[in-house]
Amino acid sequence: CNSASIMFLLLLLTCPMCLPKGDNKNLTYTYSWPKCKQNHSAANVAGFNSLPGHIKDFLYYRHCRHFPMLLDLPDKCGGPEGSADVFLLLVIKSSPKNYNRREVLRNTWAKERLQNGVWIRRLFILGTQNSGFEKTTLNNLLEIEHRKYKDILQWDFHDTFYNLTLKQILFLEWMETNCPHVRFMLNGDDDVFANTDNMVEYLKNLEDNDGSKHLFAGHLVKNVGPIRYPDSKYYIPVQVYKSESYPLYCSGGGFILSGYTARTIYNMSHSIILLPIDDVYMAMCLEKAGLHPESHSGIKALGLQIPDKSADPYDPCFYREILLVHRFLSVHMLVMWHHLHNPQLNCSLSTKM
Ligand SMILES: *[C@@H]1O[C@H](CO)[C@@H](O)[C@H](O)[C@H]1NC(C)=O
Numbered sequence: 001c002n003s004a005s006i007m008f009l010l011l012l013l014t015c016p017m018c019l020p021k022g023d024n025k026n027l028t029y030t031y032s033w034p035k036c037k038q039n040h041s042a043a044n045v046a047g048f049n050s051l052p053g054h055i056k057d058f059l060y061y062r063h064c065r066h067f068p069m070l071l072d073l074p075d076k077c078g079g080p081e082g083s084a085d086v087f088l089l090l091v092i093k094s095s096p097k098n099y100n101r102r103e104v105l106r107n108t109w110a111k112e113r114l115q116n117g118v119w120i121r122r123l124f125i126l127g128t129q130n131s132g133f134e135k136t137t138l139n140n141l142l143e144i145e146h147r148k149y150k151d152i153l154q155w156d157f158h159d160t161f162y163n164l165t166l167k168q169i170l171f172l173e174w175m176e177t178n179c180p181h182v183r184f185m186l187n188g189d190d191d192v193f194a195n196t197d198n199m200v201e202y203l204k205n206l207e208d209n210d211g212s213k214h215l216f217a218g219h220l221v222k223n224v225g226p227i228r229y230p231d232s233k234y235y236i237p238v239q240v241y242k243s244e245s246y247p248l249y250c251s252g253g254g255f256i257l258s259g260y261t262a263r264t265i266y267n268m269s270h271s272i273i274l275l276p277i278d279d280v281y282m283a284m285c286l287e288k289a290g291l292h293p294e295s296h297s298g299i300k301a302l303g304l305q306i307p308d309k310s311a312d313p314y315d316p317c318f319y320r321e322i323l324l325v326h327r328f329l330s331v332h333m334l335v336m337w338h339h340l341h342n343p344q345l346n347c348s349l350s351t352k353m
Pocket residue numbers: 026027028
C-alpha cells in the first residue's frame with residue numbers, strides 16, 4: 001500500500017459528504033438465502049480430528065453454495081438480452097484489501113472500452129475479509145468502489161483461498177441470471193498482466209466460434225495430483241479428495257473461456273461436490289460434460305521464461321504478443337501498459353517470444 005492512496009481512502013471513509021451525490025443506491029442484500037448451517041456429521045469422517053483447522057472448516061461448510069449478495073450489479077451487461085453485446089467480460093478474482101491492484105487494473109488492461117469494434121467489461125468478484133471494525137472498513141471500501149466504478153460483485157462469505165471454488169460457483173450462478181449471453185470471458189487473478197488488445201484480436205479471429213461453442217484455454221497442467229503435505233498452501237487430504245490424480249486443467253492464474261463453456265461448467269457443478277482448488281474443480285466440471293481444456297501458448301500462467309539472462313525481464317518487446325502473464329505488480333503493470341501503447345516502440349526480432 002502506498003500512503004497517498006491510504007490518505008485518499010481515509011478521506012472517503014471519514015467523509016461521507018465527499019461521495020458522489022444523486023446515486024443513493026439501496027445497498028441491502030439483493031438475494032437473500034437462509035444462513036447455511038454447519039454439517040456436524042462432517043466430523044465423523046476417519047481422521048477428522050487430526051486435520052488442520054481450515055480443512056475441518058471446509059468440510060463443515062462444503063455443502064453451502066448460496067450466500068447473500070452484499071453488492072450486486074444486475075444491469076452490468078445491459079440485462080440478460082443485452083449481454084450478447086458484451087464481447088469480453090473480465091472476471092477478476094480479488095480480495096477486499098487489494099484496493100491498489102484494482103485501481104491499477106482499472107487504468108490499464110482491464111479498462112472498460114470499445115476495443116476493435118467490440119465491448120470489454122470488467123467485474124471484480126469478492127467475499128468479505130477480517131472481522132469487527134476491519135471488516136466494516138473493507139466493506140465500506142467496496143461500497144464506495146461499487147458506487148464509483150460499477151465493477152464490484154460481493155457475497156457474504158469469508159474470502160479465503162479454500163473458498164475460491166465457492167466464489168467461482170457464485171459468480172457462474174450470477175452470470176446465468178444476469179449475463180447469460182456474454183461471448184467470452186477472461187477469468188483470472190488480480191495480479192496478472194493481460195494484454196486484452198491481443199485477447200480481443202485472438203477471439204475475433206476464432207473461426208466458427210462466436211462464444212456459442214466450447215472454448216477453455218490457458219496454461220495446461222498435466223499429470224499432477226493432490227498435494228498431501230499438510231504445510232502446503234494447496235494441501236488436500238484424502239478426506240477431501242480420494243484419487244491421487246487431478247484431471248488435465250488450466251492454471252487458475254488466468255484462462256479464457258466462451259459463454260457457452262461457462263454455462264456448461266455451471267450446469268455440471270450442481271452434481272459435483274466442491275473441491276477447494278478452483279482451477280481443478282473447473283476441469284472436473286468440464287470432464288463431466290465431455291469437454292477438454294486446451295493450451296494457449298500466449299498464456300504464461302507461470303511467468304515468462306526469458307532466454308537472455310542479462311536482458312531486462314520487463315522489456316516491453318517480450319510482452320507484445322502474449323495474452324497473459326502471471327504475476328505482475330502495480331508499478332510494472334502501469335509502465336508496461338504505457339510502453340505497449342507507444343507507437344514509437346521499436347522491437348527487434350531477438351525479443352520476439
Ligand atoms: C432497501 O430495500 C429493501 C428491500 O427492497 C427494503 O426492505 C429496505 O427498506 C430498503 N432500504 C432503504 C434504506 O431504502
